[in-house]
Amino acid sequence: MKIRCLCDNIIYDQREDLPYKAEYIPDQDYEADKGTTIRFLAEMIRSWAAGEWEKFLDTHFSVKYPHDLPIDSIVSDFLTRQEILFRHNMYECDTCGRLWLQTHPDKDEYVSYLPETEERGLLRGRLSR
Numbered sequence: 001m002k003i004r005c006l007c008d009n010i011i012y013d014q015r016e017d018l019p020y021k022a023e024y025i026p027d028q029d030y031e032a033d034k035g036t037t038i039r040f041l042a043e044m045i046r047s048w049a050a051g052e053w054e055k056f057l058d059t060h061f062s063v064k065y066p067h068d069l070p071i072d073s074i075v076s077d078f079l080t081r082q083e084i085l086f087r088h089n090m091y092e093c094d095t096c097g098r099l100w101l102q103t104h105p106d107k108d109e110y111v112s113y114l115p116e117t118e119e120r121g122l123l124r125g126r127l128s129r
């Protein structure tokens with residue numbers, strides 16, 4: 001994925017750990033995203049403890065979903081599904097500082113916002129600043 005910024009810089013997204021990329025969840029989607037995740041994990045633990053694992057998997061995944069996956073794969077699959085529903089990407093152009101925000105999680109469309117100050121690097125990870 002790449003975006004040609006209005007300043008002509010090309011913003012690439014072809015690897016992990018990018019210092020100019022972040023994800024955001026609209027506040028109005030927070031409950032649908034985090035609340036659903038919390039309920040999923042709680043039900044997962046209760047189902048495991050109650051010996052209702054097969055029923056849990058059938059309730060939350062398709063009939064073809066394998067029942068012998070490690071738990072971390074199941075959680076990852078669920079979180080990926082949530083990500084597709086609610087997470088938007090954003091990028092900061094390292095030349096002009098424009099922020100590019102994804103208009104919808106499943107659309108490859110972005111809108112830009114130009115900063116009014118010289119501060120840059122706002123999307124860097126907390127541990128890399």
Ligand SMILES: [Zn+2]
Nearest residue numbers: 005007093096
């Ligand atoms: Zn730019």
